Amino acid sequence: MKKMFAAIVTAIYGLMLTAAPILAADGQITGSSNVDASVKVLGMCSLNVNTVDIDFGDLLEGATSSSVARSADLTTNTPTTVTIFGTNWIGLTPSNNFGVGQTEYGLDVAPHIDLDLNPGTTLFSSQVDAPHNVNFQVTIPPHPQPADTYSQTVTIGFSCDQD
């Protein structure tokens, strides 16, 4: 909507500027004038991620959680890349931890890809609107993995061409 408004304002103002001398004349001047109008539609993209916290609950060593989904809805009119990465799992006792790759994700399918620390990992690419669900699950490493409450942050980013 904003884009449309911007385009209309640009066009009208372009007409005003071009036609102003004609309108300022006293009417005795006759003739015609071509008005060239142009508008540039900018590349726009936005990503709406359901960032509600994920609680995988209580798990024993070596156990795998059930799958939890979070939506990642892309709105775009230009080539856009959506990325995903995470942090390692850290316990309340900081020396307790395990790797980011224990978390798996899957785009609209069961989790099967190890989460990575690399911010450049592509989740998906699209140049049109693309609503998706990202499914997550975590597998606790085998013994010995100290009992603790562990946390991880998963970041879903995006970038697109604006020109």
Place this chain on the structure above:
Amino acid sequence: MLEQIKKEKVGKMKKLKEGNDRTLRVALVLLPLFIFLAILLAFSSVSYAFDSNPNPNSNPNPNDIHATVRVVPSAGTECIPNPFVVGNPKEKVFTCYIELDTVSSSKIIPSTLRLSLVERPVTPIPILPKSPNKIGDFDGDGVKDMKVTFNKTAIDEWFQDLYMPTDFTFKINGEIEGIPGYIFTALDRITVIKPSYTFVHFSGSGGEVKAIEGIDLSKATIISSNIEKSGHQMIKLDLVKFNFVKTWEDISSTVSGTVPMEVLRGRYVNLGFTAWITYQSNDCVFTPSPSSASYSFLECDGKGAFFKRGLAVGYSRKDADIHFETDGTTATMIAKHDGVVVFEQSNVPLKNFAFEVETKPWFLFAS
């Protein structure tokens, strides 16, 4: 005339001045408008291009998802006595040693412990008031465990309907200090035996009974000796653990069927011998034949079997087949070996009868 021309010039100049003033005013009005529109246009484009979050001020990184998981310790237990003999008056308590993985067993909250079964619903039992709750290393695996005790008599009540030795999974649930809301489960496999199974066999002149491994006949109680002067005995084994190497097939609702028979790998004992040796939850009714012990009859209620003697002589039953038919109240059974009928019995009352099929011989008769 000059005056008129002068007036016209003044008028024109006035108009011109008024025109210039009007143009200036228009310009003064349009300039801020132009600036405003330019700013508005620029702002709207830029803000749309980067507005990736409906509420950009709420979170510096709006697409972060925070995940948590609580790793909880697994638990294990080992309990004694195993096997668990129902009603053994010498055993008052059931003792379990509970271990936790990666967490000290001293963190177990004893008052939260409950013992129950996996295979059947029972009322969970707490530890005894005098439970030691001691920390040690019962199994010597280097992991500290907590020793707790339960009222064995209360556990006995779970197995009053047991009619044969059965493995059960005993389950202990409990809570751990510092891990609120988590209830651990520790399991142990226990063999439960309800004694007073009646184990019946015969021995007598010309024959010798040999038990298979696991059956201690020295602890047998002789119920009846020299039955009908046949020299056979009926004995009863109490509090003896032995392995039943057979399966059971409930035929109370079965119309007919054929099962393999390997009941006796036998030699004859005096007369011919055909039997289904039995154990059951209730005593069997033994009906001696007035004419001959060979035709004596034993019938058992509940989960049991019956046997009948005297219809075959000197015959191995190995590899024989039993064919049975039932109308729901009585059964007819025919045993064949190599196609020859070696045993036949009709009108056997079922009375919730379970048909016993052995897959291995479990005792031997030898001449």
